[in-house]
Amino acid sequence: MRDTFEVRRYDGSGRLGTLRVPRADVTVETPALLPVVNPHVQTIDPSQLESTFGAEILITNSYIIHRSDDLYEPALEHGLHELLDFSGAIMTDSGSFQLSEYGDIDVTTTEILEFQRAIGSDIATPVDIPTPPDVSREQATSEWETTLERIELAESVDTGEMLVTAPIQGSTYPALRERAAREASETALDIFPIGAVVPLMNEYRFEALVQVVAAAKRGLSEDAPVHLFGAGHPMMFALAAALGCDLFDSAAYALYARDDRYLTVQGTRHLEDLSYFPCECPVCSTHDPQEVQQLDKDERHRILAEHNLAVSFGEIRRIRQAIRGGNLFELVETRARGHPALLDGYRTLLDYADQLERTDPVSKDSFFYLSAESARRPEVDRHHQRLRRLDVPDELLLTTGEPSDAFEECWRLIPPFGPVPRSLSDVYPLTAELPDRLDDAAYESAVTGIRTLVDANPETKLTVCHDGWPERALDGIPDDVETVRIDESL
Numbered sequence: 001m002r003d004t005f006e007v008r009r010y011d012g013s014g015r016l017g018t019l020r021v022p023r024a025d026v027t028v029e030t031p032a033l034l035p036v037v038n039p040h041v042q043t044i045d046p047s048q049l050e051s052t053f054g055a056e057i058l059i060t061n062s063y064i065i066h067r068s069d070d071l072y073e074p075a076l077e078h079g080l081h082e083l084l085d086f087s088g089a090i091m092t093d094s095g096s097f098q099l100s101e102y103g104d105i106d107v108t109t110t111e112i113l114e115f116q117r118a119i120g121s122d123i124a125t126p127v128d129i130p131t132p133p134d135v136s137r138e139q140a141t142s143e144w145e146t147t148l149e150r151i152e153l154a155e156s157v158d159t160g161e162m163l164v165t166a167p168i169q170g171s172t173y174p175a176l177r178e179r180a181a182r183e184a185s186e187t188a189l190d191i192f193p194i195g196a197v198v199p200l201m202n203e204y205r206f207e208a209l210v211q212v213v214a215a216a217k218r219g220l221s222e223d224a225p226v227h228l229f230g231a232g233h234p235m236m237f238a239l240a241a242a243l244g245c246d247l248f249d250s251a252a253y254a255l256y257a258r259d260d261r262y263l264t265v266q267g268t269r270h271l272e273d274l275s276y277f278p279c280e281c282p283v284c285s286t287h288d289p290q291e292v293q294q295l296d297k298d299e300r301h302r303i304l305a306e307h308n309l310a311v312s313f314g315e316i317r318r319i320r321q322a323i324r325g326g327n328l329f330e331l332v333e334t335r336a337r338g339h340p341a342l343l344d345g346y347r348t349l350l351d352y353a354d355q356l357e358r359t360d361p362v363s364k365d366s367f368f369y370l371s372a373e374s375a376r377r378p379e380v381d382r383h384h385q386r387l388r389r390l391d392v393p394d395e396l397l398l399t400t401g402e403p404s405d406a407f408e409e410c411w412r413l414i415p416p417f418g419p420v421p422r423s424l425s426d427v428y429p430l431t432a433e434l435p436d437r438l439d440d441a442a443y444e445s446a447v448t449g450i451r452t453l454v455d456a457n458p459e460t461k462l463t464v465c466h467d468g469w470p471e472r473a474l475d476g477i478p479d480d481v482e483t484v485r486i487d488e489s490l
């Protein structure tokens with residue numbers, strides 16, 4: 001059992017938790033965003049990350065410090081917290097990114113872990129091999145084997161109170177990611193970054209991203225804190241959080257700012273394309289885009305970075321509140337409507353409804369049916385599973401209207417759930433709020449519920465009474481079930 005991470009509340013696979021970082025003597029609330037701080041170029045001072053944006057944890061690169069004539073000695077002498085002027089938790093990367101960019105680095109896992117400990121890192125990273133998407137299976141497997149050796153080596157290094165990460169690689173092969181996660185989970189290491197997914201995010205390949213993350217989650221134990229490494233764009237935080245990612249790190253706030261790009265939860269805008277700032281943060285409330293364009297480069301980049309951070313931290317808070325309020329799916333659904341690529345991600349997420357269902361709370365305050373995708377949420381799947389286990393009389397009326405005396409027992413018929421015993425109709429999620437004008441998916445899902453009930457109770461004589469359901473949905477009702485439209489007489 002890992003005692004550093006505690007889950008307080010779930011919504012789907014998304015969770016509110018706390019990560020205890022013993023070396024920094026702080027407890028970080030998750031989901032958390034770790035701003036990436038370049039030890040050489042600080043667009044926003046780490047002390048301001050803490051005081052203005054509420055950052056409890058940041059990430060910097062120990063390899064850059066190790067290589068730097070200016071920073072190596074001061075880091076060893078004063079420690080990272082003093083060097084960066086940051087009192088929260090500091091995580092360090094190892095040079096794996098440089099390895100993926102330049103093909104070679106000149107430190108070993110043992111050396112860089114010992115260096116990370118010597119400079120006072122609170123969470124250290126071994127040198128894993130970040131295998132990009134779409135390589136051959138052979139390459140993905142052999143590079144992962146090297147990563148696993150490094151992780152096992154990291155386990156044997158004396159790292160004291162410092163937490164150490166066990167990165168999960170495996171390219172775009174879900175089975176390999178799952179296996180990599182299982183092996184990592186079996187070590188005594190502390191935090192589990194899902195690595196080398198940045199190219200998927202940069203290319204908006206959210207379907208592949210969801211497949212990779214869902215696979216890694218299947219391999220990990222429930223008490224494993226998961227870091228989606230390099231995930232810095234707020235448009236996808238909610239989607240990743242719903243899959244059970246706890247930590248995000250953002251270099252994007254600064255990198256995008258330096259390219260005059262403006263982050264929003266619906267994607268990226270270029271400063272020159274904006275006539276108005278669609279945001280309530282202090283920067284956007286007191287400036288307009290034309291004014292910011294006129295500023296000198298450094299000032300412009302700093303201001304854009306401040307907005308980018310504000311929107312990123314704002315989204316993290318929104319996600320935390322959504323998990324607490326039990327409406328994370330509604331938030332993901334809203335985000336999915338902001339960009340077609342995210343809609344692909346959300347539809348893929350719902351392919352894993354059974355996986356999400358395992359930790360999804362039995363009761364929440366409300367279920368909003370917002371689109372055809374809502375019919376595929378884990379709560380609907382769970383109700384269909386429950387239909388297999390319910391006691392059913394010999395004769396049963398399922399109706400969208402009023403109960404009829406002509407039947408021994410009447411159940412309600414509620415899209416997208418299907419048959420609902422009267423005793424359950426006031427129970428979440430059957431209290432769902434639906435639009436009056438439903439899409440076919442809601443009816444089709446209700447018919448799936450009817451079919452499930454028929455399959456589990458072949459002896460029962462069922463009558464379905466509906467208020468004008470679409471033919472396409474009604475076609476799915478088995479032939480031996482009598483189906484009556486409500487304005488026709490029974």
Ligand SMILES: [Zn+2]
Nearest residue numbers: 279281284307
């Ligand atoms: Zn703003």
